[in-house]
Amino acid sequence: MRIIKLIKTIIPALFLVLFSCIDTEKETAFGWSESEYEIAVPLVSTKVTVSKIAEVSKGNTGLRISADGKATVLYNGEVIRRTSSVIFPPFPGLFPYPILDTLFNVKIIPNTNYLLKRAVFKDTKISFSFENAIPQDVKIKMQILELTKNGQRFERDFTLKYNNSVPLKLQTEQISIDGWTLQSETNSLTFHYEAILPDGQKIKLDNAQMNFDVIKFSYLEGYLGYHVIAESGSIIDIGLFNKWLSGSFDFEDPKITISVDNGFGLPVRSIVNRMELTSITGNLVNLESTLINTGFDFAYPTFSEIGTIKRTFFEFNKDNSNIREVFNEKTKTISYDISALVNPERDTTIKGFITDEGYFLANVAVEVPLNGSVNQLVVTDTLDIDLDDFKEVQSAEFKAITSNDFPADMVVQAFFLDESGKNIDQLFSGDGLKLAAANIQPNGKTTPGAEKIDFITFDQPRFEKIRKSKRLVLLGSFNTTGSDMKKSLWIYDTYGLGLKLGAKIKYRKN
Amino acid sequence: MVKYTLMLIHMMVCLVTVTNAQDINLLHLQGSMPGTFLNPGLSLDKTFNASLGGFQLLLGTDGPPINKLTSKNASGERYIDVKKLSDKLGDFHNIFFTNNIHTLDIGVKIGGIVVMGGHSFRSSANIRYPKGLLEVASQGNAAFIGQQIQIGPAFDVLAYNELYLGIQKTLGNFTLGLKGKLLYGTASISTEINDVQFSTNPEFYQLELKNDYLIRSSALLRYSSLDSITIDYSGFTFDNLFYNNRGLAFDLGASFKLDDKLTLSASALDIGSISWDFFPRKYSSKGTFTFEGLDIVNYLGDTTTISIADTLLNKINVTSEIEEYSTLLNSTFTLGGTYHLNHRWTFNALYLLRNDFGFKRHSLSASTMLKFPVFDLGVQFSISKNNYSSVGLFGRLKLGPVSGYLSTENIAGIIRPFDSRSAAVRLGITVQI
Numbered sequence: 001m002r003i004i005k006l007i008k009t010i011i012p013a014l015f016l017v018l019f020s021c022i023d024t025e026k027e028t029a030f031g032w033s034e035s036e037y038e039i040a041v042p043l044v045s046t047k048v049t050v051s052k053i054a055e056v057s058k059g060n061t062g063l064r065i066s067a068d069g070k071a072t073v074l075y076n077g078e079v080i081r082r083t084s085s086v087i088f089p090p091f092p093g094l095f096p097y098p099i100l101d102t103l104f105n106v107k108i109i110p111n112t113n114y115l116l117k118r119a120v121f122k123d124t125k126i127s128f129s130f131e132n133a134i135p136q137d138v139k140i141k142m143q144i145l146e147l148t149k150n151g152q153r154f155e156r157d158f159t160l161k162y163n164n165s166v167p168l169k170l171q172t173e174q175i176s177i178d179g180w181t182l183q184s185e186t187n188s189l190t191f192h193y194e195a196i197l198p199d200g201q202k203i204k205l206d207n208a209q210m211n212f213d214v215i216k217f218s219y220l221e222g223y224l225g226y227h228v229i230a231e232s233g234s235i236i237d238i239g240l241f242n243k244w245l246s247g248s249f250d251f252e253d254p255k256i257t258i259s260v261d262n263g264f265g266l267p268v269r270s271i272v273n274r275m276e277l278t279s280i281t282g283n284l285v286n287l288e289s290t291l292i293n294t295g296f297d298f299a300y301p302t303f304s305e306i307g308t309i310k311r312t313f314f315e316f317n318k319d320n321s322n323i324r325e326v327f328n329e330k331t332k333t334i335s336y337d338i339s340a341l342v343n344p345e346r347d348t349t350i351k352g353f354i355t356d357e358g359y360f361l362a363n364v365a366v367e368v369p370l371n372g373s374v375n376q377l378v379v380t381d382t383l384d385i386d387l388d389d390f391k392e393v394q395s396a397e398f399k400a401i402t403s404n405d406f407p408a409d410m411v412v413q414a415f416f417l418d419e420s421g422k423n424i425d426q427l428f429s430g431d432g433l434k435l436a437a438a439n440i441q442p443n444g445k446t447t448p449g450a451e452k453i454d455f456i457t458f459d460q461p462r463f464e465k466i467r468k469s470k471r472l473v474l475l476g477s478f479n480t481t482g483s484d485m486k487k488s489l490w491i492y493d494t495y496g497l498g499l500k501l502g503a504k505i506k507y508r509k510n
Numbered sequence: 511m512v513k514y515t516l517m518l519i520h521m522m523v524c525l526v527t528v529t530n531a532q533d534i535n536l537l538h539l540q541g542s543m544p545g546t547f548l549n550p551g552l553s554l555d556k557t558f559n560a561s562l563g564g565f566q567l568l569l570g571t572d573g574p575p576i577n578k579l580t581s582k583n584a585s586g587e588r589y590i591d592v593k594k595l596s597d598k599l600g601d602f603h604n605i606f607f608t609n610n611i612h613t614l615d616i617g618v619k620i621g622g623i624v625v626m627g628g629h630s631f632r633s634s635a636n637i638r639y640p641k642g643l644l645e646v647a648s649q650g651n652a653a654f655i656g657q658q659i660q661i662g663p664a665f666d667v668l669a670y671n672e673l674y675l676g677i678q679k680t681l682g683n684f685t686l687g688l689k690g691k692l693l694y695g696t697a698s699i700s701t702e703i704n705d706v707q708f709s710t711n712p713e714f715y716q717l718e719l720k721n722d723y724l725i726r727s728s729a730l731l732r733y734s735s736l737d738s739i740t741i742d743y744s745g746f747t748f749d750n751l752f753y754n755n756r757g758l759a760f761d762l763g764a765s766f767k768l769d770d771k772l773t774l775s776a777s778a779l780d781i782g783s784i785s786w787d788f789f790p791r792k793y794s795s796k797g798t799f800t801f802e803g804l805d806i807v808n809y810l811g812d813t814t815t816i817s818i819a820d821t822l823l824n825k826i827n828v829t830s831e832i833e834e835y836s837t838l839l840n841s842t843f844t845l846g847g848t849y850h851l852n853h854r855w856t857f858n859a860l861y862l863l864r865n866d867f868g869f870k871r872h873s874l875s876a877s878t879m880l881k882f883p884v885f886d887l888g889v890q891f892s893i894s895k896n897n898y899s900s901v902g903l904f905g906r907l908k909l910g911p912v913s914g915y916l917s918t919e920n921i922a923g924i925i926r927p928f929d930s931r932s933a934a935v936r937l938g939i940t941v942q943i
């Protein structure tokens with residue numbers, strides 16, 4: 001018995017020793033060392049070239065590279081698109097047209113603005129209503145004399161049935177006249193009907209009417225009226241100089257371009273009511289050009305070119321306007337008010353056409369060929385920062401390998417500001433990180449920039465200091481070679497800025 | 511990276527430490543069914559012999575104990591302590607684990623032979639970790655700029671159900687035993703290649719991984735991406751029994767009685783393989799993957815949040831394929847000797863070679879057992895690689911035909927597992943009529 005008692009005690013005790021003496025969860029909890037970890041990581045490896053920016057640029061701003069590699073900045077304004085409904089909007093059938101006799105002419109479109117010669121209906125349905133007091137069946141044959149399709153005149157038969165009550169009434173079903181052609185000199189339709197009683201006697205109905213839901217055409221020909229298509233208030237935000245602080249620049253040939261695609265077969269003239277440039281200081285300067293005074297006509301397709309789109313392109317440049325002078329005054333935005341006049345001479349003898357698929361598309365843009373000089377230009381930007389997430393970083397050393405292919409000296413600096421805006425430190429010592437201009441070859445292009453290595457060290461006291469910063473003010477200054485002589489240099493697609501940035505970071509988990 | 515390193519370390523701590531010398535205790539149990547686990551040629555004493563609920567757990571390492579690698583921070587959490595990493599740390603070390611559950615084993619003497627049969631659930635695992643991985647995880651990579659460091663760990667897991675039939679025949683002083691085994695795999699991870707060379711370029715600290723890594727798994731490992739790997743191990747299970755992941759193996763053993771006092775024995779165990787056909791996956795990563803930082807051009811005009819960690823992981827290419835495979839069992843070879851000094855004192859010696867997932871482990875053990883009328887007590891001493899001071903105990907209580915036994919290898923390992931290289935326990939019940 002003693003042995004059994006002993007066993008009863010020993011075996012559970014052994015299991016306890018085996019499985020219970022260790023708090024497995026506690027013993028296997030893993031955390032961070034109280035010592036420092038030092039990691040070395042690459043942060044950035046990039047060569048931002050002009051051609052790469054051109055590839056990724058999207059939205060209204062872009063870069064165009066010419067065949068010989070020269071770069072042009074493009075700012076596209078709002079694209080204006082108008083369909084043929086701006087010239088002939090769908091004409092709703094609000095009231096029935098009475099047919100007062102067996103041969104009766106109805107004006108369906110007033111002569112005030114349109115003189116239709118030929119029109120092809122689309123999505124239009126008509127119907128008739130008849131009424132008569134004679135208590136007999138009446139057979140009706142209705143014709144529309146100006147309406148034909150495949151050489152056949154429009155003709156329909158109806159029967160006004162006598163059902164022991166008078167007057168006899170008939171409302172016909174809707175009849176599609178899609179594809180039927182109207183040929184008229186008077187914007188009207190002539191209805192001719194025969195109403196015959198069972199004994200063969202022809203009568204005039206007491207009441208006859210024609211209804212339509214909406215008049216729409218797939219093709220219209222004739223004098224289509226005088227119209228003004230106005231576009232105003234659209235603004236092109238240049239953005240290039242938003243961050244300007246000081247200095248000047250001189251671009252050789254900035255341009256404002258207007259391109260128009262026109263599928264309407266009638267004369268359209270552009271009138272520039274206003275073309276205003278606003279500088280970053282808020283000054284408004286009007287663009288001056290003879291083209292603004294006279295306007296310019298758009299090309300349009302002829303009757304043998306129905307379905308084609310004609311393009312008109314013109315530009316305000318340094319030769320026909322004061323664009324260079326006003327643009328180099330650091331233009332921030334360009335606003336415009338342009339009207340397109342359809343049939344500007346109001347000459348009703350001019351026959352034109354529109355189709356339902358025709359459109360008018362205008363695009364206003366700014367082009368800045370990157371050929372010019374930049375003199376001591378300083379730009380700045382301010383970023384909100386919060387370094388609280390880096391509480392456990394003890395110190396860091398950044399290694400920056402930079403290169404510059406542009407024919408411009410560049411200096412980059414950043415200042416850390418605290419909550420009250422007080423400058424508490426700067427990123428680079430002295431004036432900042434200097435990138436010397438690349439050398440210019442006789443062909444005007446630069447040789448690739450040499451790599452330069454800089455170390456930026458944040459020891460523990462410095463890191464403690466900048467941890468309080470809430471804003472980072474970035475400053476960049478640029479000066480192209482020979483800018484004091486206004487020497488113009490082209491920017492080529494191969495130019496770029498190289499940055500390889502790595503960091504050694506000491507980290508201690510608190 | 512830190513996450514995986516911590517996971518590895520977590521597994522290390524869970525597994526503690528071990529050798530295989532505990533098997534010498536089975537020599538104390540020769541004559542009963544557990545003795546045939548070590549050598550099917552160790553003859554059974556009685557006409558009817560059974561073993562119920564045999565349980566064996568082995569944990570060990572051929573590297574430093576946990577407390578010689580880690581310290582605890584103020585929160586009581588462990589971390590790999592760079593100050594403790596010794597120069598004596600080898601290029602690679604292993605942490606291994608074995609758990610065998612013998613549900614029922616029966617041996618019956620019929621005529622001149624003994625017929626044996628039984629079932630067990632067997633599982634083992636091994637983690638092979640390189641020194642470089644610990645060094646980088648403990649202090650970061652800055653100290654190794656310009657160096658190439660091996661950081662590729664190897665993970666191996668093998669779990670299966672085993673059904674066997676065997677015979678034992680005594681011819682004069684010789685006893686021969688043979689077991690044929692039918693196997694059904696439940697879980698497997700097999701690392702075939704684990705070469706991962708990590709370097710930090712001095713130019714601006716570009717990171718480079720030269721990978722040649724191939725790991726296979728049946729059901730156990732589920733990979734979605736490098737930051738989404740799950741291991742779903744259910745332990746004892748009858749999954750796939752009779753219809754998936756089939757294998758065959760055999761045990762062969764012999765013993766020779768030199769005289770009444772001295773018996774010599776030899777065995778070859780678990781010679782066979784399993785073919786894995788249930789959800790077999792082959793994950794491989796081969797090539798050189800370099801992370802040079804972010805290319806700002808790709809993010810121009812993009813408001814997407816930039817994560818360096820995500821970008822780094824995206825650089826590493828891992829392919830996943832469905833491919834059946836087979837694995838060898840962890841075979842064991844033994845040479846043993848037993849000397850019965852008198853009716854109370856017995857001395858044993860055992861040399862054991864175990865092939866664990868391709869890594870060979872040798873151990874040499876000696877033990878003595880003192881028999882009392884109702885219980886037996888034994889003490890053992892064993893040595894293996896980097897572990898020269900393992901002392902264990904054995905006890906058996908005999909109540910007529912029923913006996914219960916409990917043995918441990920390395921008592922210190924049981925009491926202070928985080929300071930030891932090994933810890934093990936074996937227990938069970940035998941019935942002999």
